[in-house]
Amino acid sequence: MERSILHADCNKFYASVECLHRPEIRSKPVIVGGDEDLRHGIVLTKNEIASKFGIKTAEPIWQARQKCPDLVVVKPNYPLYLRFSALTREIYADYTDQIEPFGLDECWLDVTGSGIFGNGMTIAEEIRRRVKFELGITVSIGVSYNKIFAKLGSDYKKPDAVTQITKRNFKDIVWPLPAQNLLYVGRSTAARFRSCGIFTIGDIALCTPEYLHMLLGKTGYMYHVFANGLDNEPVSKMGNKAVVKSIGNSSTAPRDLENEQDVKVLMYVLGESVARRMREQGFCCKTVCITVRDNALLRIERQGKLPAYSADTGEITKKAMELFRKNYNWRRPVRSIGISCTDFEQEDFPAQLDLYGCAQRRAKAQRLDKTVDELKERFGNFCVQRGLMLTDRGLSGFNPYSENVIHPIGYFKPQ
């Protein structure tokens, strides 16, 4: 049986929610942007009017202001966006329980078995109308028989529109689109395609899988499947959480980090948050990975293994600092830092002990960490702090733990 899959994409999500709540800025060019004083000043979303000035997502706010001096810059209000994201999903849930979010503002819905409400197009039209009436924002929806074409459909006509891509019309709609519109064709893959004379999704579809494999390795097969509409990835059920494979935090510092002491402060703030989130999930990790970006935006990423599985803040952060020392040459000051942990095991997993009592020390450190976690849970993040944090309040005075926002994850679920 042919599936009926919808991909619903909230148009200019953050900006639309802000404009709904502030009627006075609706007729002006609006962007939602990070805090410029904290140097998080990039455009997160813009409304239709701001787009007409050529303002692009992710460009610096000062640059956007040069394009449009009357620009209204709004600070992001994540709790509000989370509420609206949940409200859209409540509407979707009236039609199916197969709802797979892709970030806050996008979802796939499988409505194959929802015939009682009509076919895919009828349901899509109804959702589009309801979201507009009930939430005051707009969605564009793609209707198709696989997730990839449904997503292309939702991008095809915006805002507030429904596009259907069927087995009969996909060659007319999908194939003429540029290769880069296909999911997972990024800048470098697109460049690789171009160098071989592949410009459109149709061009990809007409290549043999073997040729694409030769060109790009095993992802080549994936692109062949995507471009020909052969993808049969299911839409997962609501509430099915993907298996967590890594936990990380990163932050752009409010000022450039000039020396190792500065880096250490930020590293400990991040390390504490990452280790705490890991303990909350009942994990311990073997691999620590750091990313460092200097003030010319050059980025390095390095990883290393711990001697044993651990969820100890000190151990993880020490490893992160060791990786930093080994790999960073201080040619330029540091702008942002990230730590992430992977290779998880359950914390009660039977571990190999050693003769020198390291396990005992580790258990003791972990008990201390857990006590501190409980204190922080009850009395707030800043109730117990390391002495190090007091050396620079400007750098340590933020809380990545509660400001942690989950952004889109990969399309493929871990097997």
Added chain:
Amino acid sequence: MARKVYVDVLIKQDREGRITPLSITWEDGRVYEIDKITRVCNAASLKAGGAGIRYTCVIRNKETFLFLEDNKWFVESKT
């Protein structure tokens, strides 16, 4: 454009959990009895800016929208 005015609302909640607003207390303390509720639906308020459960109320023969947004009530004021 309308102003978003948060108001005090006297409600009745029955044993099924259903909520019926009975009267609205305006910013200046004036109380308006709700004579009838003609419709309840989820809706956005484009005029005042917000979204929630919209009660279409008849107050002194005039239709007014009363919104329950999260856990606060507001109306669209014309002034």
